[in-house]
Amino acid sequence: MDATDGPAVIKLGVEDAMAGLVLSTEARWNQTEDDWRVFLHDGIVFGIRDGMRLVATAALLPYSGNNAWISMVLVSGTHRRRGLATRLVDACLETARTNGLTSWLDATPDGAAVYGPLGFAPVLQLRRLRLVNSDRASAQAPAAATLDSLCTRDRRANGFDRTTLLSKFAQRSGSRIVSANGAIALVREGRTARHIGPLLADNAAAALALVNAIAQSEGSPLLLDAVASQTAFLEGLTASGWTIERPFQRMRFGSATATGEEVPFAVAGPEFG
Structure with a gap:
């Protein structure tokens, strides 16, 4: 079958949020309708x-400085191994090329094996961790921090601005931005678990202390x-009861347009970078 044969690749609208949520829920991902x-x-x-019926998706989310994130590459179990994901990623890449954007993504190991031959280069690795049962304590919750503080620190880490994204996260019901001792993080709702990230800190001890305070x-x-x-942060998490679920490989297509001044301790999520 020719690559152009088969059902058409279309652009989706906001009215397709629930249909997208059905796909990510089938994959047991943590996205909410608000994320879509x-x-x-x-x-x-x-x-x-x-x-x-919507059976496959891929998204391209632009950021400042000619950067964009590719994610939400999903195919229903009934339609896999038909080349649908490749067609959709190709559509994202072509759109990025047309608009002069450098594309980034966070891939599973299987995905990295596919994206590498397409020209994506590895950048850094991530580890998805889950904490199911935290020991709630009477200790004071971490102090609230401002959105401006988080955006400034996030921009320094990434080299590009994500104020629009972080603002939408912060405005959601249940979201909070907290900080302590040179560490700052955003906590938001997910479909199956609340998500911590991005998390920026002066050192691993401060990052761990803030995560522990959030968990409590x-x-x-x-x-x-x-x-x-x-490493110290990751080891501290596993020692305090967090379980590693899966790895992700961050990859970039094209030359870097900006360089971050610090390495985050946790990111906003593989779908957002």
Whole structure:
């Protein structure tokens, strides 16, 4: 079959948020309907339908400085091994090339094996961790921090601005930005667990202390995506009850347009970078 044969690749709209959520829920991912609305409103989401049913997606979310994140590459179990994901990623890459954007993504090991031959180069590794049961204590919750403080620190770490994204996270019900001793993090709702990230800190001890304080003030399961090179932080998490679920490989297509001044301890999530 020719690569152009088969059902058409289409652009999705905000009205497709629930259909996208069905796909990510089938994959047991943590995204909410609000997350899908970010991609559909601020980015470009390509999809493939079988009749009226949405069966595959891929999203391109632009950031400042000619950068963009590719994510939400999903194919329903009933339609896998038909080349749908490749077609959708190709659509994202072509759109990025047309607009002069450097593309980034966080890939599973299987995904990295696919994206490497397409021209993506590895950058850093992540580890997804989960904490199911935290020991809630009467210790004071970490202090609230401002959105401006988080955006400034996040921009320093990434080399590009994500104020629009972080603002939307912060405005959601249940979200909070907290800080202590040179560490700052955003905590937000997810479908199956609350997510900590991005997390920026002066050192591993400060990062761990803030995560522990967050865990002690939360009653729900928690997820975070730690940067693997932050070894002391990662070891501290596993020693305190966090379980590593899976690795991700951050990859870039094209030349870097900016360089971060510090390495984060945890990122906003593989779908957002």
